[in-house]
Amino acid sequence: MNDKRLSPRVLSSIANNKIVAPLNLELIVADHCNIACRQCNHASPIVKKWNASVEETQRTLTLLADVFRCKTLRILGGEPLLNPNLVDIILIAKQSGIGDAVQLTTNGMLLDRLSDEGWTALDEIEISFYETSKLTEAKIDAFKRKGKQFHTRVNVSKYPNFRMTFSSQTSDNTALVEDIWQACKMANVWGCYSLRDGTLYRCPQSIYIGEFADRNFGDEGFKLAERAQLQDDLLAFLNAPGPLKSCRNCVGSSGKKIEQTDLTRRTWKTDLDKPLEDMVDFGLLEQAKIESNIIDDCRTPLRKKRILSKLAKKIRSFSV
Template sequence: MTYHIENGKVVTPEGCELNVAHHCNLGCASCSHLSPVFKRSFIEPDTAQRDLHLLARSFRAQFVKVLGGEPLLHRELVPILRSVRTSGIAPRIIVCTNGVLLPRMGEEFWAAVDEVEISVYPGRELPAEKMARVRQFAEEHGVTLTLLHYTHFRYSYSEFGTRDDRLVQRIYDTCQIAHIWRCHTLFEGYFFKCPQSVFIPQVLEGGPDMWRDGLRITDDPGFAERLLAYLQDPTPLGACRNCLGSAGLRMPHEQRTRRDFRTPQRHTTEELADRDFLALLDGTPDADDGCAVDTPEEWRARLRETAGATAARADTTANTVKGS
């Protein structure tokens, strides 16, 4: 299903994202929103309300994802959720969280959402008793609870980028974030095709102009047509020169500090791109990226496999050093 205009509004088959906090209480390696790099930063509720209501005049989504960073860090999250609802931009509200703070959320939060999506990371999963309490809250309020168990991440960007225009185009064309999942992002009065085009320029010194990658939201009669043209434009964004889209090399999940988060990305795009997966995406745009599994059993099995492979590499390295 593609974008189309209906009753003067651009309709997307997917959703729209609102990042309410840039920072996070975790430091996941290669976080695609670069949250470990950002200091404490929240969206103002008035800004969210203004932008949501203005965009809703020309855009309709199937859902709005409220995320970050870690959205549950925002003390005024409930008023923002209410603004999403009253804007009428979408019939469904999804909050995406790592779940660590979820047991603290009160009745007002659970009454304001339709779905809570928890990204479960190794060593950061909720204890059984707290998870049982979360499930109870969700059931009492008719909230769908979705758990995504992550074992791996893919490198999300390159500090040095690439000068290869063909590679940039290929990364853009196969980007699941922009074209399959359609993680379109609302930020400071602008509409962006993806969150990476918002966050990468804020981190890289001398990087691309963030605002040139977005579209200023207005209420004039021609905005819906401009928005549709923007979404259908085949030209890569400025951020694509450093972004790896969906094609970064896969690595086991780990936690990093603000100080060392950027170090692994200090390579060129050519060094960090997974050429085999990129070739797969060329023919299978919705190919599984191998980062998350559906069940806890699969999750634990893959973690054991990863730990075993890591230990084997360490033994090989030690024997090589010893033999030399």
């Protein structure tokens, strides 16, 4: 790991007396989901139903906002709209001022449930569009119109593919685990910090590996509580060296590309029963170790495709 070509980590820093995250903070408000995507990196298909409480969210964000700031506070799950107290949580998130913007990330299937108060409080709604969600173009257009009504940006991204993430087989290949950690954009570039039930984690995967891996490595999170050195302790935690213990069951952002599809609860867990070596895209791994700005090629903003489609229709109309 002394190769000078290896790209450096993007660390949290201190500015204006607060920890500044590389990018965003994920606020997990529900573990469960209404679909069961293969290789879901929050393990939603196999976890028990759980919803964040209003009280704990209020306590945690109030405490964290005193010492921490991010670009966007992303509210997600599982499927966040399964939490019956979602609007109250959105209001708390907005009032906390912890992020420059507050975004709801959803598969869109239950977005009709969101009240006008929720729409008003949000800066952005990110719809992750999957073939299995069966969202129609008319429904997406209706959401975009509602976004304009409430001055809330609505972005739609299509995910025809996922990348493999989890393995239930704990790896003893230390060199491979270190390479996966070095290449992981979630941990080292995007700063995918995740807040769940009063505990902050360096990545969402580290929360859920205990749901399927036959090992006991303890909680890898930072429990938020009032303490004299909270900011110093939290910064040291976020910028600590890796790999994490949970990295032995994860391929980070370098997994092989697979078609997005739904699985049953039983087959979802069985699908993880393969070694890390069989799940890694080694070409991507080597590239990611030395390049920081690698685009998420599983995500396609739907807006661009539709604009091109409309432009093509206009061009055809001129040629007739």
